[in-house]
Every structure is written in structure tokens, then in C-alpha cells.
Amino acid sequence: MDEKNKETDVSPPSSLEGGAIGYGRQGDLPDERRYHDVDVFGREEDHDIQYKTLSWELVAVLMIAEIVSNGMLSxxxxxxxxxxxPGVILIVFLGSFGLFTSWILIQFKLRHPEVHNMGDAGMILFGPLGREILSFGTIVFAVFATxxxxLAGQIALASLSDSKLCLMLYTGIFAIPTLLFSLPRTLDQLSWLSVPSVISILVAGxxxxxxxxxxxxxSDWSVVISTDFTNAxxxxxNPVFxxxxxxxxxxxxSEMRHPTHAMRAAWVLQTFATLFYVVFAVVLYIYVGSEVTSPAFSSLPIKWQKAAYGIAIPNFLIAGxxxxxxxxxxxxxxxxxxxRHLHSHTVVGWGVWTALIVIMNGLAFVLAVGVPIFNYLIGIAASLFASWYTYGLAGAFWLYDAWVDKGKFAAWKERWPMTGLSVLTLIAGGFICVAGMYxxxxxxxxxxxxxxxxxxxxC
Known part of the structure; x- marks a missing residue:
């Protein structure tokens, strides 16, 4: 066989395959040279497709593009x-809490470069079953979020055209560019599309x-409103999701040039999202009042509704x-x-990648138009998985690294403030999961x- 066509090992041994990799005391930053030797993509200098090209600024843009989107309209x-x-306090608290869990996730990633996704993290914490569950949850939540x-695009297109077509047609029209924009193999190519996406949601807001x-x-806005548990x-x-x-x-x-800069991106994301969410929610609530709908743009007069939805379309597309x-x-x-299919332009590599993109977008489209309670199913998926990915699991990540780092219970006892916060984070994730499901x-x-x-x- 031609040497060029042989399968090559582009990733070194990792803890996912038996050999744990650590960087000493918890909180220490790794030597980036060693990080790139052991991370999921390995050294890429001689490869056709290079993944690790993102700056922290572009990662911040990508984070904002995928998080600050249709969720803010609720x-x-x-x-x-x-x-x-209470609403403002809740948004600020959850934004700050999200920054804290971001820090834990980033520290965990830096200490375990071989982790590429939540499934890999599940393998480290819980073994093969954990890997499959967290991988499955990531895929399900991502497809449902798509x-x-x-659906957000469907609402926008229907608003712009005064609902002259069947809603299912609007969904199909929007699904096609969503699929096309998701085809690039690296996030670097999507990051440049995310710049207008962020601008569009900011201007739309x-x-x-x-x-x-x-x-x-x-309007008839209130400082505090008494309500029952379900409505409360x-x-x-809404802000959790x-x-x-x-x-x-x-x-x-995993696709950053300098992963040790990831926390800078997280600071930008959480600061921007929290401030923008608070201002947007307060202004819309004060002026529209108790009759404000979800999505909030639908509460506006028609011409303003069309303008806001029209400007937001690039964001809905890129986020999806x-x-x-x-x-x-x-x-x-x-x-x-x-x-070699990971880093080379092979027929197998591109064929599988294209098939996966078509399948994921196809599933999202079928679910969106074929399941009457799909909006509620998004809520179930978010309760089951987002509650843990955004909040709860961060506590488990810290507790695991502390346990491995310095001697099990002794480490937890020595670092009792972080131990307590991590346990509370786990409890919070569980509560959001169960109550959200209910x-x-x-x-x-x-x-x-x-x-x-x-x-x-x-229709």
C-alpha cells in the first residue's frame, strides 16, 4: 500500500485510552507545548486541514453567536x-454563575487536553457509560437547539411575509441555508460568519x-409579582436556557491556537450576555408590560416586529x-x-462529514415540523442536559480533579470553600433538571x- 494512504495516528495516547494526563496542582496552567502534543488534534503543522487556528477573540464571537440568540427573546x-x-437578580445571578462554571470547565479542559467534548469528559469521570450518556445528550441537545x-427562522420569515405561505414551507426555506452554513469542517471558517451574526442580534435587540x-x-410593569411555583x-x-x-x-x-486564553473569551461572553439580557428584558418589559409575549419581538407593532426579526435572521442561521x-x-x-481522514481531504472524510451534517440538519427539520409539541421537547432536552452541561457537571469536574490531585478527601477538606461551591453546583444542576422537567x-x-x-x- 502507498505510504501516503496508510492510516496514521494523529493523536497521542490519552486518558480516554488508559493513561491519565495531568499537570500537577489543580489550577496550574499547562505548558502549551505539551498541551499540543497530547490534545485531540495533536501537532498539525503538516496536515491539510488544521483545526487549532482560533484566537480567543474569535472564540468569544463564536460563543456569543451561539448563546445570545433566540433564547433572549423569552x-x-x-x-x-x-x-x-426578581427577574433582573435572576439573570445577573445565572450569568455570574455561568462565568464560574465556565472557569471550572476551562480548567478541566486544560488539565485534560484529550477531552474534545462532554462525552470525553464523561469517560474520565464515569467511564464508558458516562461517555455514551454525555455524548448522546450533547447530540440530542444540539439537534433540538438547531x-x-x-423555528425562530420560521417565525421571522412568516412575520416578514405576513404569513402568506404554509409555515412548513418557511421552515424548509430556513433549514437549507442552515445546513449549508454548517458544512465547513473547522470552526475557524464559521467564526467569520459569526461576526455578522453577533452584530445582527445586537442590532435587532x-x-x-x-x-x-x-x-x-x-406600561403596567411591577417590581415584584407573587405567583405559583410552576409559573415562577x-x-x-428561560434565563437558564x-x-x-x-x-x-x-x-x-479544542480548536484554539492558545487554549490558555479561553477564559478571556468566557469573560467577554458572560459579561456581554448578562448586560445585554438585562437591558433588553427590562426595556421590553417596562414598555410592553404584562402582555409581553415570547418571543418578545412578536409583541412589537408590525413594522418594528418585521424590522427586528429581519435583522435577527443571520443570527438564527449561524446559531443553528x-x-x-x-x-x-x-x-x-x-x-x-x-x-488521516480527520486532517486530510479524503473522499471518506468529506463523505462522512457531509452525511453527518445532512442527517443532523434533517433530524432538526423533521422534529421542528413533524412534532407538534417540539417547543416543549426543547424544554425537556434543555432540562435534562443543559442544566448539567451549563451548571451541574462543573461541580463534578472540580471535585474529580481535586480528588485525583491531592489525595481524595484530604483535598476536598483542604479546599473546603471550593468543595462546598462544587457540591452546591451539582445540587443546583439537579434541581434545575428535575424542576424544569416537571x-x-x-x-x-x-x-x-x-x-x-x-x-x-x-401549516
Missing amino acids: LPSSLAVVGLV GGQI IVGMVGAGTNFGI FISVT AFAGHFMFFILI SLYSHTASKLIFVRLFRKS VTVKQIVDAYASGEVSAPFS
């Missing part, structure tokens, strides 16, 4: 449930706020593409981690009881 309605002050963005401020007087927890789940992007962090950091890219990338790297299932039951659920594949 935040004003959360304030309408619990009131202005479907959610396709500003247009929405201007539209609310110029067309409504000060909906106001919790608006910050739900941590499941992509390992994949993003990033999600489907993530699901495909996880499987692709799993299949070809030690193969609230979403109750919403499904109520929707069926009220006849709100439409037929599959209907």
Missing part, C-alpha cells in the same frame, strides 16, 4: 411572571427596544449552523480521532387539555 416574559427586580433556531420605547407608554420556575428556566451554551466549550477550546456543526463534529472526531411536562399536559397542540406537518 426573557421579557420571565420578568412579566415574577416582576422586574430545530429551535429553524436595539431595534426591538427602540420599537417598544417609541410605540408604548410606560418558568421564569427561572438563554445561557445554555457550555456544552460546546470543550469543542471550541453552529449547533448542527457541533453534533456532527462530536461524531466525526469520535470516528476518525486517530485517522414544569415542561405540566405545560405539555395543559397544552393538550386546551387544544393548543396542532397536527404533525401542518
Whole structure:
């Protein structure tokens, strides 16, 4: 066989295959030279396809593009449930909490360069079963999130055209460019598309706020509203899911030139998202009031609604593409981690990659148009997985590294403040998961009881 066509090992042995890799005391930053020797993509200088090309600035843009998207459009309605002050406190707290868990995830990634995704992290913490569960959860959540963005695009296109076509057609129209934009093999190629995506959601949010401020007087907003647990927890789940992007962090950091700079990107993301969410939610709630809908743009007068949705379309497209890219990338790297197909322009490599992209986007489209309760299923998927990926699992990551680092319980006892925070993080993830599931299932039951659920594949 020609030497050029032989399978080559492009990834060194890792803890996923038996040999744990560590960098000394917890919190120490690794020597980047050694990091690149042992990470998932290895040394890439001589490869055709090079993944590790992202700067921290572009990673920040990618993070914002996939997180600050249609999820923010539910935040004003959360304030309408619990009131202005509790809603703002909740958004700020969850944004700050997300920054804390980002730090833990990044430290874990730096100490375990071989980790490419949540499934790999699950292998380290829980063994083969953990790997399969967390990989499956990542794929499911990414596909459902893609479907959610396709539905957001459907709403935008319907608004722009006064709903002159069947909604299923709008969904199909939006799904095609979403698929095409997710085709690039590396995140670097998608990062440049993410720049206009971030600009579009920022401008769309500003247009929405201007539209609310110029067309409504000060409304019937309240400082605090008393409500029942179900409605109150909906106001919790909305901002939780608006910050739900941590499941992509390992994949993003794996394609950075300097992974030790990842925390800079996390600071930019969480600061921008938290401030923008607060301002957007407060302005829309104060001017539109208790009648504000989710998505919030639909509460605006028609011309402002069309303007906001039209400007936001690039963001919905790129966010959906990033999600489907993530699901495909996880499987692709799993299949070809030690193969030349990962780094070379081979027929097999491109064939499998294209097939994965088509399958993931196809699943998202079918779910979006064929499952009448798909919006609620997104809530279930987010409760089951995003609660852990964004919050809960970070506690497990820290506890694991501390346990391995300095002698089991002694390490936990010595670092008791972080141990306590990590345990609370685990508990918080579990609570959000269980309560979110309860609230979403109750919403499904109520929707069926009220006849709100439409037929599959209907207009």
C-alpha cells in the first residue's frame, strides 16, 4: 500500500485510552507545548486541514453567536411572571454563575487536553457509560437547539411575509441555508460568519427596544409579582436556557491556537450576555408590560416586529449552523480521532462529514415540523442536559480533579470553600433538571387539555 494512504495516528495516547494526563496542582496552567502534543488534534503543522487556528477573540464571537440568540427573546416574559427586580437578580445571578462554571470547565479542559467534548469528559469521570450518556445528550441537545433556531427562522420569515405561505414551507426555506452554513469542517471558517451574526442580534435587540420605547407608554410593569411555583420556575428556566451554551466549550477550546486564553473569551461572553439580557428584558418589559409575549419581538407593532426579526435572521442561521456543526463534529472526531481522514481531504472524510451534517440538519427539520409539541421537547432536552452541561457537571469536574490531585478527601477538606461551591453546583444542576422537567411536562399536559397542540406537518 502507498505510504501516503496508510492510516496514521494523529493523536497521542490519552486518558480516554488508559493513561491519565495531568499537570500537577489543580489550577496550574499547562505548558502549551505539551498541551499540543497530547490534545485531540495533536501537532498539525503538516496536515491539510488544521483545526487549532482560533484566537480567543474569535472564540468569544463564536460563543456569543451561539448563546445570545433566540433564547433572549423569552426573557421579557420571565420578568412579566415574577416582576422586574426578581427577574433582573435572576439573570445577573445565572450569568455570574455561568462565568464560574465556565472557569471550572476551562480548567478541566486544560488539565485534560484529550477531552474534545462532554462525552470525553464523561469517560474520565464515569467511564464508558458516562461517555455514551454525555455524548448522546450533547447530540440530542444540539439537534433540538438547531430545530429551535429553524423555528425562530420560521417565525421571522412568516412575520416578514405576513404569513402568506404554509409555515412548513418557511421552515424548509430556513433549514437549507442552515445546513449549508454548517458544512465547513473547522470552526475557524464559521467564526467569520459569526461576526455578522453577533452584530445582527445586537442590532435587532436595539431595534426591538427602540420599537417598544417609541410605540408604548410606560406600561403596567411591577417590581415584584407573587405567583405559583410552576409559573415562577418558568421564569427561572428561560434565563437558564438563554445561557445554555457550555456544552460546546470543550469543542471550541479544542480548536484554539492558545487554549490558555479561553477564559478571556468566557469573560467577554458572560459579561456581554448578562448586560445585554438585562437591558433588553427590562426595556421590553417596562414598555410592553404584562402582555409581553415570547418571543418578545412578536409583541412589537408590525413594522418594528418585521424590522427586528429581519435583522435577527443571520443570527438564527449561524446559531443553528453552529449547533448542527457541533453534533456532527462530536461524531466525526469520535470516528476518525486517530485517522488521516480527520486532517486530510479524503473522499471518506468529506463523505462522512457531509452525511453527518445532512442527517443532523434533517433530524432538526423533521422534529421542528413533524412534532407538534417540539417547543416543549426543547424544554425537556434543555432540562435534562443543559442544566448539567451549563451548571451541574462543573461541580463534578472540580471535585474529580481535586480528588485525583491531592489525595481524595484530604483535598476536598483542604479546599473546603471550593468543595462546598462544587457540591452546591451539582445540587443546583439537579434541581434545575428535575424542576424544569416537571414544569415542561405540566405545560405539555395543559397544552393538550386546551387544544393548543396542532397536527404533525401542518401549516
